[in-house]
Amino acid sequence: MSRIQTVLQTLKGQGRKALIPYITAGDPHPDRTVELMHTLVEAGADIIELGVPFSDPMADGPVIQLACERALKHGTSLRQVLEMVKTFRSRDDKTPIVLMGYLNPVEAMGYEVFSDAAKAAGVDGVLTVDLPPEEAEDVAPLFAERGLDPIFLLAPTTTEDRIRAISAHSSGYIYYVSLKGVTGSAQLNVDDVAEKVSRIHALTSVPVGVGFGIRNAETAAAVGRVSDGVIVGSILVDTIAKNQDDIEALKSSLVSLLKPMREALDELAS
Amino acid sequence: MSVKLTEEMLRALPDTRGHFGAYGGRFVSETLMDSLMQLETEYLKLRDDAEFQATFDKDLADYVGRPSPLYFAERLTRETGGAQIWLKREDLNHTGAHKVNNTIGQALLASFLGKKRVIAETGAGQHGVATATVCARLGLECHVFMGSEDVKRQSLNVYRMKLLGAEVHAVESGTKTLKDAMNEAMRDWVTNVDDTFYIIGTVAGPHPYPMLVRDFQAVIGRETRRQALAQAGRLPDALVACVGGGSNAIGLFYPFLTDESVAMYGVEAGGLGLSTGQHAAPLSAGRPGVLHGNRTYLMEDENGQIAGTHSVSAGLDYPGVGPEHSWLKDIGRAQYVSVTDDEALAGFRQLTRVEGIMPALESAHAVAYATKLAASMDKGQMVVINVSGRGDKDIHTIAQLDGIEV
Ligand SMILES: Cc1ncc(COP(=O)(O)O)c(C=O)c1O
Numbered sequence: 001m002s003r004i005q006t007v008l009q010t011l012k013g014q015g016r017k018a019l020i021p022y023i024t025a026g027d028p029h030p031d032r033t034v035e036l037m038h039t040l041v042e043a044g045a046d047i048i049e050l051g052v053p054f055s056d057p058m059a060d061g062p063v064i065q066l067a068c069e070r071a072l073k074h075g076t077s078l079r080q081v082l083e084m085v086k087t088f089r090s091r092d093d094k095t096p097i098v099l100m101g102y103l104n105p106v107e108a109m110g111y112e113v114f115s116d117a118a119k120a121a122g123v124d125g126v127l128t129v130d131l132p133p134e135e136a137e138d139v140a141p142l143f144a145e146r147g148l149d150p151i152f153l154l155a156p157t158t159t160e161d162r163i164r165a166i167s168a169h170s171s172g173y174i175y176y177v178s179l180k181g182v183t184g185s186a187q188l189n190v191d192d193v194a195e196k197v198s199r200i201h202a203l204t205s206v207p208v209g210v211g212f213g214i215r216n217a218e219t220a221a222a223v224g225r226v227s228d229g230v231i232v233g234s235i236l237v238d239t240i241a242k243n244q245d246d247i248e249a250l251k252s253s254l255v256s257l258l259k260p261m262r263e264a265l266d267e268l269a270s
Numbered sequence: 271m272s273v274k275l276t277e278e279m280l281r282a283l284p285d286t287r288g289h290f291g292a293y294g295g296r297f298v299s300e301t302l303m304d305s306l307m308q309l310e311t312e313y314l315k316l317r318d319d320a321e322f323q324a325t326f327d328k329d330l331a332d333y334v335g336r337p338s339p340l341y342f343a344e345r346l347t348r349e350t351g352g353a354q355i356w357l358k359r360e361d362l363n364h365t366g367a368h369k370v371n372n373t374i375g376q377a378l379l380a381s382f383l384g385k386k387r388v389i390a391e392t393g394a395g396q397h398g399v400a401t402a403t404v405c406a407r408l409g410l411e412c413h414v415f416m417g418s419e420d421v422k423r424q425s426l427n428v429y430r431m432k433l434l435g436a437e438v439h440a441v442e443s444g445t446k447t448l449k450d451a452m453n454e455a456m457r458d459w460v461t462n463v464d465d466t467f468y469i470i471g472t473v474a475g476p477h478p479y480p481m482l483v484r485d486f487q488a489v490i491g492r493e494t495r496r497q498a499l500a501q502a503g504r505l506p507d508a509l510v511a512c513v514g515g516g517s518n519a520i521g522l523f524y525p526f527l528t529d530e531s532v533a534m535y536g537v538e539a540g541g542l543g544l545s546t547g548q549h550a551a552p553l554s555a556g557r558p559g560v561l562h563g564n565r566t567y568l569m570e571d572e573n574g575q576i577a578g579t580h581s582v583s584a585g586l587d588y589p590g591v592g593p594e595h596s597w598l599k600d601i602g603r604a605q606y607v608s609v610t611d612d613e614a615l616a617g618f619r620q621l622t623r624v625e626g627i628m629p630a631l632e633s634a635h636a637v638a639y640a641t642k643l644a645a646s647m648d649k650g651q652m653v654v655i656n657v658s659g660r661g662d663k664d665i666h667t668i669a670q671l672d673g674i675e676v
Contacts, residue, residue, distance in 0.1 A: 072575060
């Protein structure tokens with residue numbers, strides 16, 4: 001069983017929901033990413049989604065676009081991101097890491113080279129926003145051979161046939177995009193999410209994480225009630241931007257955003 | 271060496287997932303997949319629908335003013351001293367460029383699909399103007415995304431779009447040019463996917479766009495073929511077109527692909543010269559990657575980040591290219607070359623001076639290469655240049671280079 005599967009199964013046994021924070025690697029500076037990852041874990045993260053910066057983040061709103069620009073200004077490359085994961089692993093070999101990004105940096109590195117390097121660094125899952133399963137035929141077997149979980153997206157517009165097909169290609173978890181829009185949008189509708197996720201649950205046994213539009217403990221709890229985990233991104237990246245010059249303030253702002261979410265999620269279990 | 275293409279091979283391309291060999295495809299976030307598949311299904315139906323095609327043909331005739339002439343450039347030929355040079359006059363179309371062939375087709379698709387809101391990206395503003403124009407005519411709400419750098423460079427076209435009732439959104443992210451405008455259009459589309467039709471301006475983007483834009487632009491090549499046979503009694507020996515995303519070039523090339531005797535040259539923006547890195551020539555100097563929904567040749571750094579581009583012509587200032595061109599390059603059916611900013615400007619001046627035709631700076635790249643090519647060919651041979659647009663929009667740029675305030 002992969003690290004992701006182990007964590008999600010343990011949580012499930014406890015009746016608990018996964019808290020999955022996202023930050024962009026290299027933001028505000030490549031030297032800070034590893035310590036911020038540890039901070040996320042201390043604040044209650046079960047899994048970390050680590051963004052690989054890209055020059056053209058088409059599915060992201062302004063907050064994560066700017067995070068990519070900050071990271072790229074410091075030259076953060078996919079190879080460096082893998083180094084960060086390796087360093088993180090020297091102190092934490094339990095928390096699963098999912099790389100989240102766009103396909104071109106992976107293509108540039110080469111599918112096989114990337115798969116080997118990701119595995120060696122201690123990466124557990126790979127979510128490539130602009131890679132639907134139809135186009136993943138070449139890379140999927142390379143991930144499978146190395147035990148890397150391929151994480152795919154489902155959206156409000158995904159038909160039942162596609163939910164079935166995409167689930168069949170997924171392991172670890174499936175990422176349900178809660179709304180039509182880019183990251184950082186705010187108009188998440190909890191009832192719509194509940195309905196769609198229960199349909200997804202009826203069609204697959206792969207756990208479902210829900211992201212986009214989760215900004216506070218209240219929505220985290222509402223979404224956690226109907227899913228297996230919540231993914232929190234833009235609100236964290238926004239606080240990184242605001243506190244980029246003061247690392248201690250930055251870390252405590254991350255903790256004060258995540259702690260209430262952790263508590264609200266854990267209250268669901270009791 | 272070149273592969274002999276047959277009608278049957280061409281009919282099989284793109285394949286059902288939108289691939290041209292190793293290129294093309296559908297690399298988008300999941301939210302858009304359903305819309306793209308619907309668009310593909312509906313388009314394939316309408317492509318064989320007599321009423322749809324009749325409406326398209328009638329609009330091209332009565333509204334755009336087609337067929338555009340094929341004109342023998344006698345003085346340019348004499349001054350060049352080689353093969354006969356003929357011009358396909360897309361500059362005479364309504365709105366001044368080939369772009370309108372495609373926007374007529376896609377706006378018609380939007381109407382058939384019942385979508386009332388249209389979005390588009392634009393670089394030079396020609397595609398934005400052509401989109402705003404057809405939206406005005408059909409009463410559709412129109413939003414155009416344009417990099418803030420281009421908004422500054424092409425203020426005249428921004429004003430034209432506003433007069434036509436479109437809302438122009440200046441894009442501040444990334445390099446603030448065409449690629450960023452396309453990112454922003456994709457973001458709008460993902461947000462408003464239910465009621466919005468995205469009119470992409472070139473043969474790039476996710477499947478089915480490269481196919482349907484090609485089909486709408488192929489009228490250029492079909493007319494050229496017919497006109498060459500009627501007016502010159504023969505097929506051309508060579509076709510020359512500029513390549514930004516590649517829509518005017520594929521439009522000219524496509525109906526000739528099975529004519530083995532016809533050579534094809536796509537001319538990319540060499541900017542300050544390929545060796546400087548300051549250019550927009552992915553086929554000449556890039557490598558395959560994935561951007562904006564398709565796999566194709568791209569300009570990128572060693573880490574897969576998309577590189578900044580430079581061209582004197584905003585319409586060619588794009589780091590990617592349509593996937594069908596990448597395929598044509600690899601199989602050797604078309605040659606891709608580049609000319610520099612300075613060569614293109616000289617081409618602009620030459621055509622203006624000896625033929626009284628001011629080409630767009632994009633098209634001037636084709637002129638510059640074609641005169642070099644024609645000079646190396648025999649007098650009995652025939653070259654066709656696609657004059658994809660007229661130069662009115664570029665007078666400011668040219669005047670500025672001459673140090674003149676207009
Ligand atoms: C006149 C003209 N020609 C060519 C182009 C480049 O586009 P494409 O390569 O798709 O024909 C443009 C784009 O704005 C244009 O305005």
